[in-house]
Structures are given as C-alpha cells and as structure tokens.
Amino acid sequence: MKKLLAKNETYLLLVIVVFCAVITIVNPAFLTVENFFDLARNSSGTAILAIGFFVVLLSGGIDISFPAVAIVGQYIAVNSLIALGVDNLLLAFAISCTIGLAFGAVNAFFISVFKIPTLIVTLATANLFHGAMLEFVGTKAVNTGQLPNSFKSFGLFNLFDLHRADGSAYGLSVFFLVLVIVALVTWFVLRRTLLGRIIYAMGGNSEAVRRSGIRVTSVQFFIYCYVGLLAGIMGIMHVSLIRYSNPTYIVDSELLHVIAAVVLGGASIMGGSGTLTGTLLGVAMISILEKNLVLLGISSYYQQFFVGLVLVLGVSITHIQRRVRSRKQLAFVRD
Amino acid sequence: MNTKRTNNVTLLVLFLVVTGLISAFLPQDFLSIRNLRNMGRQLPEYGLLALANMLAMITGGIDLSVVSITSLAGVVAATILSQYASIALPVGVTIVLAILAALAVAALCGAFNGILVAYAGVPAIIATLGTNGLFLGIAIILTKGHGIVGFPDSFGFIGNGNLLGVPVQFVVFIVVALLLGLLLNRTAQGFRMYMFGSNPLVARFSGVNNELVLIKTYVTSALLAGIAAIIIISSVNSVRPGYGVDYLLLSVLIAILGGTDPVGGFGTVLGVTLSIFVVQVLQSGLNILGFSPFVKKFTWGLLLLLIMVFHFYRARYQQRWIARRVVQVKEAEVPTPPG
Numbered sequence: 001m002k003k004l005l006a007k008n009e010t011y012l013l014l015v016i017v018v019f020c021a022v023i024t025i026v027n028p029a030f031l032t033v034e035n036f037f038d039l040a041r042n043s044s045g046t047a048i049l050a051i052g053f054f055v056v057l058l059s060g061g062i063d064i065s066f067p068a069v070a071i072v073g074q075y076i077a078v079n080s081l082i083a084l085g086v087d088n089l090l091l092a093f094a095i096s097c098t099i100g101l102a103f104g105a106v107n108a109f110f111i112s113v114f115k116i117p118t119l120i121v122t123l124a125t126a127n128l129f130h131g132a133m134l135e136f137v138g139t140k141a142v143n144t145g146q147l148p149n150s151f152k153s154f155g156l157f158n159l160f161d162l163h164r165a166d167g168s169a170y171g172l173s174v175f176f177l178v179l180v181i182v183a184l185v186t187w188f189v190l191r192r193t194l195l196g197r198i199i200y201a202m203g204g205n206s207e208a209v210r211r212s213g214i215r216v217t218s219v220q221f222f223i224y225c226y227v228g229l230l231a232g233i234m235g236i237m238h239v240s241l242i243r244y245s246n247p248t249y250i251v252d253s254e255l256l257h258v259i260a261a262v263v264l265g266g267a268s269i270m271g272g273s274g275t276l277t278g279t280l281l282g283v284a285m286i287s288i289l290e291k292n293l294v295l296l297g298i299s300s301y302y303q304q305f306f307v308g309l310v311l312v313l314g315v316s317i318t319h320i321q322r323r324v325r326s327r328k329q330l331a332f333v334r335d
Numbered sequence: 336m337n338t339k340r341t342n343n344v345t346l347l348v349l350f351l352v353v354t355g356l357i358s359a360f361l362p363q364d365f366l367s368i369r370n371l372r373n374m375g376r377q378l379p380e381y382g383l384l385a386l387a388n389m390l391a392m393i394t395g396g397i398d399l400s401v402v403s404i405t406s407l408a409g410v411v412a413a414t415i416l417s418q419y420a421s422i423a424l425p426v427g428v429t430i431v432l433a434i435l436a437a438l439a440v441a442a443l444c445g446a447f448n449g450i451l452v453a454y455a456g457v458p459a460i461i462a463t464l465g466t467n468g469l470f471l472g473i474a475i476i477l478t479k480g481h482g483i484v485g486f487p488d489s490f491g492f493i494g495n496g497n498l499l500g501v502p503v504q505f506v507v508f509i510v511v512a513l514l515l516g517l518l519l520n521r522t523a524q525g526f527r528m529y530m531f532g533s534n535p536l537v538a539r540f541s542g543v544n545n546e547l548v549l550i551k552t553y554v555t556s557a558l559l560a561g562i563a564a565i566i567i568i569s570s571v572n573s574v575r576p577g578y579g580v581d582y583l584l585l586s587v588l589i590a591i592l593g594g595t596d597p598v599g600g601f602g603t604v605l606g607v608t609l610s611i612f613v614v615q616v617l618q619s620g621l622n623i624l625g626f627s628p629f630v631k632k633f634t635w636g637l638l639l640l641l642i643m644v645f646h647f648y649r650a651r652y653q654q655r656w657i658a659r660r661v662v663q664v665k666e667a668e669v670p671t672p673p674g
Contacts, residue, residue, distance in 0.1 A: 062460075110640060114647040117598070120591055123584060124639035131633030139629070259464055269458045301480055305472025311465035316455040323456040 008266035008318060012281045019288065027295040033162065034170050035292075041173035043287035045237045047280060048179055049258045050265075051186050052230035054279040057262060058190070059223050060203040060271030061118035065107060065126035066231040067254045071247060072133045073099040074235030078245040079137065081148045089150040089236075097232040103129055104228025105221060112217040134247060142245035155240035175237055182230065187276050199223065203271025260307065261286045264314045285310070342594035345645070346609040353613060357620035364623045372497070374615050375505035379566055380579065382508055382611040384586035385593070386515060387559040389607045392590055393519070394552050395532045395599025396452060396459030401560040402583045403470035404444045406576045408564035410474045412437035413483040413574040416490055426487045433490075438561045444470055445557025449550030474576035482575040486568070494570025504566045511562060515555075516604040524551055532599030588635055589614055592642055613638075 023030040049066055056063040073096035080095055081087065103125065110121045144152075158171030190196035198219050201209045210216050239245045265282030267274025289310055293303055357365050364370060384401045391398040415422075415433040422429055444466065451462040496503045519525035527548045531538045539545050568574045593610035595602030614635065621630055 110644075114644050116640075116643040116647070119597060120639065120643060123588055123591070124636040124643075126636070127584070127588070127632045128636030128640070131629050131631070131636060134629035135627060135633060139627075256464060256468065259461075260468075263461050263464075269461055301475050302472065304468050304475055308465050308468025308470070308472050312451065312462070312469055315457050315461050315465060316451060319456045319458075 009275065009278045009281055012265065012278065012285060016281065016285050016288065019285075023288075023292055023295055026297065030292060030295050034164070037170060037172050039284075039287060039291060040176040040179075042241070042291065043283060044173070044175035044179040045234045045241065046254065046257060046261065046287065047283040048182050048230050048234045048237070049254065050261045050279050050283045051182055051276065052227035053258050054262050054265070054267055054274060054276065055186065055190070055199065056118075056223055056227055057267050057269065058203050058271060058274060059199045059219070060206055061111070061220075061223070062269070063107065063118065063122045063224065063227050064255055065103065065122040065129065066227055066258075068126040068130040069100050069103045069228050069231040070235035070238065070254075072103070072129050072137075072235075073097070073232040074239045075133060075142075075245055075247045076137060077236060078142050078147065078151070078239060081150075082142070082146065087148045087150050089154050092148075092150065092236055093233065096236050097229050100228035100230070100232025100235075101225050102228070103231075104225035107228070108217075108221040108224035111224065112220045137247075139247055141247065144243045147239070147243060147245060151236070151240045152243055154236075155243060175241070178233065178237065182233070183276065183280065190276065195219065195222065200272060203268075203273070205272075257286060257290075257307075260311045264311060266318065342646075343603065343606050343609060345642075346593065346606060346613060350609055350613045350616065353620070354616050357616060357623075361620070361623050365620065368500075370619060370623070372502055374619050375502040376494075376570065377618070378611060378615045379504040379508035380563055380570075381582040381585050381589070382608070382615075383511065383559045383563040383566070384579075384582050385589035385607055385611055386512065386604065387556040387563075388586050388590040389593065389595045389602045389604070390515075390528070390552055390556045390559075391459060391463075392595045392597050393528050393532045393599065393602045394549060395535070395597075396549075396552075397463065397587065397597065398448065398553065398556050399460065399463040399583065399587075400444065400448060400467040400470055401556070401563075401586060402579050403467045403474070404441050404557050404560040405564040405567065405579060405582075406474040406574075407444060407470045407477075408437040408441040408561040409568045409574040409578070410477050410483065410576060411440045412565060413486070413568055414477070416486040416568075417483050419487045426489055430487065430490050434565055437564055438558060441557045441561025441564065442554050444560075445554035446550060448557065449553035452553065453546035453549035471576060478574075478576055480576070482573050484573040486572060490569055491572060492569075494566055494568075494572075504570070507562065507566065511559065512604055512608050515559075518555070519604060524548065528552055529600055532596075532601070534600075585614075585635065588639055592639055 020030070029035070049070070052066060053063060076099055077092040077095040081092055107118075107121055107125055110116055110125070111118055154174065157174045158169075159174055159177055161169040161171040163169055190199065198209060198214055202216065202219065206216060209219075261282040262274075262279050263269060263282070264285055265274065265278035265280070267279060286307065290303060290307055293306060294300060298306075384405070387401050388398050412433040415429065415436055419426055419429045424432070448459075448463055448466055451457045451466070452459050455462075457465075493503050493507075498506050519528065527538065527543050530541070530543060531545055531548050535545055538548075567578065571578070589610050590602070590607055591597060592614070593602070593607030595607060617634060617638075618631055621634065
C-alpha cells in the first residue's frame with residue numbers, strides 16, 4: 001500500500017478517475033462503453049507515438065522528428081499505392097515502416113557518429129524530411145474518394161461488435177489491438193531484456209554504460225529506428241482513421257500532445273526514469289481531457305487552455321515533490 | 336573564448352558567400368531596394384523570437400512559449416487598439432497604451448515561466464511547453480477564435496513605415512539586439528546568466544540568486560516576444576491567435592545555428608544575428624529563384640546538420656592540434672640525462 005502511494009502512476013490514475021466521475025455527474029453520456037471504444041479508436045495512434053517518445057526519453061535523448069516521420073511515411077505509402085494501382089494494406093505498412101526505419105537510422109547516424117545533441121539532430125531532420133517530401137513528392141492532399149479502399153476498411157475494422165438499443169452496431173477498433181501489441185513488445189524489451197536495461201542505464205549515465213563495454217552506438221540505432229518504426233505504423237493508422245492523407249497535417253500539434261502525455265506520465269525529461277504504464281495513463285489523461293470537455297458543456301475555445309493548465313499543474317506538482325525530497329537529502333542537484 | 340570567435344567567423348563567411356553568390360546570380364532582383372526592404376521587414380518577426388530563445392538557452396533552458404506569448408500580447412494590444420474610436424483619448428496615447436499593455440502582459444507571462452523554472456524546478460522545455468498551451472489558450476478564449484481588425488492608421492507605421500529609408504521594425508530589431516549585447520556583456524545579470532548556464536551549482540555557491548537570474552531571463556525573453564507581437568500585428572494590420580506557429584521551431588533552429596549551446600553557458604547576440612541574416616538571405620534568394628517554401632524547410636534542416644558536422648570536425652582537428660603541441664612541448668622540456 002505504501003509502495004502504491006509513492007508511485008506517480010497511482011496519483012495519475014486517481015486524477016483520471018476523479019475527472020471521469022466529474023464528467024459523468026455533469027453528463028451521464030460520458031460513461032458508456034461506446035464512448036470508451038471511441039476514445040480507444042481515436043487515441044491509439046497518439047499512444048503509439050508516445051511509447052516511442054518514451055523510449056527515447058528513457059535513454060536520455062529527445063526526438064522531435066517523429067511527427068514528420070509519420071506524415072512522410074503515410075503520405076508516400078498512400079501515393080505509392082495509388083501509383084502502383086495496388087490496394088494492399090500490408091504493402092502500405094511495409095513502405096511506411098521502411099521509411100520510418102530509414103529516417104530513424106539517419107537520426108541515429110548523426111547522433112552517434114558526430115555526437116550532436118539529439119534535440120538539434122531531430123530538429124534538423126524533422127525539417128529536412130518534411131521539406132524534402134513536400135518538395136519532391138508532392139503537396140496535394142489525397143481525399144477520401146481517392147484513398148485506396150484497404151485503408152478505409154482498416155479504419156472501420158472492429159475486433160468485435162456490440163449493438164445499440166436501435167440495433168445499429170459499434171465496436172472496439174482494431175487500432176486498440178495494434179496499441180496492445182506495441183505496448184507488450186515495448187514492455188518486454190524494456191523490462192525483460194538486457195537491451196532494455198541498457199536503455200534505462202543510458203538515461204542514468206551514458207558514459208558509465210560506454211565504459212562498461214557496451215556499444216552505445218548500436219543501442220542508439222535500435223532506439224531511433226524503433227521510434228521511426230512506430231511513427232511509420234502510426235502514420236498508416238492515422239490515415240485510416242481520418243480517411244484522408246494530408247501532407248502538412250499533425251506536425252506540431254501531435255508533437256506537443258505526445259510530449260505532454262509522456263511527461264505527465266512521470267517520465268523524466270533527463271532520462272533514466274519513468275514507466276510504460278505512466279506513459280499510457282498520461283495519454284489517457286490528455287485524450288479524455290481533450291475529447292470530453294465538450295461533454296462538460298465547456299466551449300472548444302477552452303480546450304487549449306485546459307490542456308496547458310493540466311500540464312503546468314501536473315509537472316509543477318511532481319517537480320516540487322522531487323525538489324522537497326532532494327532538499328531533505330541535502331542534495332544540491334539541479335532538478 | 337576562441338571557439339566563440341571562430342563560430343562567428345564561420346557564420347560571417349557563410350553569410351558573405353551566400354549573399355555574394357545570390358547577388359552575383361540575381362543582381363537586379365536581390366540587390367533591389369524593394370527586396371532589401373522586404374528582407375528588413377520579414378527578419379525582425381522571427382529574429383526577435385530567435386534572440387529570445389538564445390537568452391533562455393544561455394541559462395540551459397529553452398523557451399517554447401515565445402509564439403504563444405506573441406499571440407497573447409498581440410491580442411491584448413489589438414483589443415485596446417480596435418477600441419481607439421470609442422476611447423476618449425488621443426490616438427497617439429491609445430497606441431502607447433496598447434504597446435505598454437502588450438509588453439506588460441508579455442512580462443507577466445515571462446515571470447510565470449521563470450517562476451515555474453526557478454521555484455518549481457520544472458525543466459524549461461516542459462514548463463514552456465505547458466505555458467505554450469496555456470497562453471495560446473487564453474488568447475483563443477479572449478478572441479473566441481476570431482481575428483481582431485480595425486487599428487488606427489498611424490499604428491501601421493511600425494510595421495510598414497520607413498525611418499530614413501530603413502524599415503522601422505528593422506531599426507527596432509537592431510536597437511534591441513544592441514541592448515541585448517550590452518545586457519549580456521556589460522551587466523551583472525548577463526554575467527550571471529552565463530555562469531548559471533555553465534554550472535548552476537557553482538553559481539549558487541558563489542552567492543548568485545539563481546532564482547532571480549532565471550526569472551529575469553524569462554521576463555527578458557518574453558519582452559522580446561512582446562516586441563515581436565507589436566511588429567507583427569502592425570504589419571499584418573490584424574491579429575489572429577496562433578499566427579507564426581512555424582516561427583517556433585525556426586527560432587530554436589536559428590539560435591542553435593548561431594552557435595548557442597542548448598546545454599547552457601554559451602551564446603552571443605552577434606552569432607545569432609548573423610545566423611538570422613544567413614537565414615533571411617537564403618530565404619529571399621530561394622524565393623526569387625522561384626523555389627517553393629518547402630525547399631526552405633529542407634534547406635534549414637540541411638544547414639543545421641552541416642554546421643554541426645563542421646563543428647564536430649573542427650573540434651576534433653583542434654584537439655589533435657593541441658595534443659600534438661603538448662607532446663612537442665613536453666619533448667622539448669625533457670632534460671637530457673647527465674653523462
């Protein structure tokens with residue numbers, strides 16, 4: 001019990017439960033299976049990006065190029081499918097993921113070989129990848145009519161269906177299954193393999209890891225390629241969700257959402273600490289807050305304000321706690 | 336201090352080469368008064384934001400809320416300005432009032448950032464990410480998402496007028512840059528900022544009030560965003576929350592391109608100003624050559640990577656050179672064994 005109280009995740013879960021209770025009291029329409037299925041469908045993509053960002057953050061780096069990678073991946077995949085006349089979802093995933101892996105490798109190359117800070121590399125490559133795609137591939141959005149059918153059926157595919165009172169069906173989207181698989185794989189890598197332990201250790205002290213004889217370069221290649229891969233997957237999911245391929249969409253907004261979610265989930269921006277559960281709870285918190293303010297009768301103009309407010313309050317509380325703790329231990333570390 | 340100077344020399348050479356090349360190929364278009372004026376009008380908008388980020392980076396932070404502060408300050412100024420007909424004050428007084436209000440709001444935003452970073456101990460990247468949403472949110476709530484138009488004509492002078500043939504905002508930019516140079520190199524606050532950025536613990540044990548230094552830094556940075564807000568709303572003659580979102584990453588990029596170390600302790604006004612000029616000249620050149628705005632994005636990314644790779648090789652070369660010198664000196668000092 002004491003262990004549970006010391007955890008950041010417990011508090012986050014508590015806040016989410018209280019928040020849900022408040023919404024339910026104001027508007028009972030919130031607490032329906034349908035609404036939660038809807039939430040799972042809409043935020044699975046964000047959660048996958050958040051998992052990738054979380055892994056990078058754990059290793060003590062930061063990657064801000066993943067939204068650009070997701071856009072480039074999906075846009076090139078959609079356009080190649082149209083150009084080839086093939087309507088195959090697997091091919092789309094293959095193209096998008098290959099692009100993600102390649103871009104991740106580019107990031108890892110500059111980070112490991114030239115020792116450039118990760119923020120600078122990914123800031124540069126985000127501009128590079130997105131600019132290159134807009135210039136050399138195209139700038140036209142692909143609308144629903146032109147979009148290959150496999151995307152649309154993927155977006156509408158449900159794991160199982162339930163029926164409303166009037167007989168119409170709704171169900172849990174396949175996106176949720178993708179998220180569960182990604183989360184399980186990431187959990188396994190981080191918690192059950194040597195690689196995962198090294199990633200945690202790198203965030204704590206990268207130099208110590210290097211001196212204990214581990215090839216930091218290969219680990220960095222794994223981390224950034226993994227984020228690229230996840231961004232590639234998310235790109236395809238996003239097109240299938242909104243049934244529309246836009247080459248300029250989601251660049252900045254998604255980046256800020258993902259960072260906010262991961263940080264709210266208790267991951268340290270300095271690396272080395274944080275849990276996958278926390279990250280997923282962070283995504284849940286941000287998504288519920290953002291998509292359900294309308295149910296509270298609050299105008300959508302307030303959405304931006306509340307997301308910012310929650311982030312500021314959330315991180316302030318955790319950091320003040322940390323600061324008080326380090327004061328008690330007389331540790332003059334910069335927190 | 337040596338690397339500081341060489342970085343600026345690199346940028347200066349880059350600036351001269353780029354300017355030289357573009358002028359040689361496009362003398363009529365690029366060197367025309369109209370184009371030079373255009374460049375002078377565009378540059379301060381994001382240049383001020385880049386300087387703002389440089390200040391935060393010198394203390395080891397970053398300011399991701401600059402664009403939102405610009406929006407909020409712009410909305411406040413615009414609200415006052417659009418009421419000029421109903422306020423029983425001379426137009427000039429209303430304009431001054433609007434400018435002061437914008438700067439005051441910006442300073443408040445900056446103080447809030449500073450308190451979060453200094454007293455709550457939140458890393459700047461997260462604190463300003465949060466306030467970025469918060470400030471923009473307030474701006475959106477204030478305007479209900481609409482734009483504000485209808486400013487007094489004389490207010491347009493800041494964004495569209497000329498002083499002795501030079502665009503007003505460019506003059507403002509140069510004056511601000513000079514003042515910042517003075518702040519960083521000639522005042523105790525500037526010295527403490529570099530000191531805090533290099534090693535906060537040493538700064539604390541040297542009797543520096545770290546919290547106050549941070550708050551002042553973020554207030555200054557926000558004031559620059561406030562000045563940018565006035566310039567922007569004057570030149571586009573309206574305000575819309577969220578204007579200039581693209582400037583956020585660009586301003587971070589320019590600050591780093593200008594040799595600012597995002598880890599802290601390092602950064603010069605001259606370096607960042609040079610990198611602002613490089614970016615603006617390239618931008619105009621690519622525009623005149625008929626490239627799409629997307630090539631610019633690509634170019635900024637490439638430029639940043641190339642500069643960093645160049646720094647890497649230069650540092651390595653310098654290290655080797657120093658190592659060789661040390662070996663030579665040591666060999667010369669070895670006394671010949673007696674007998």
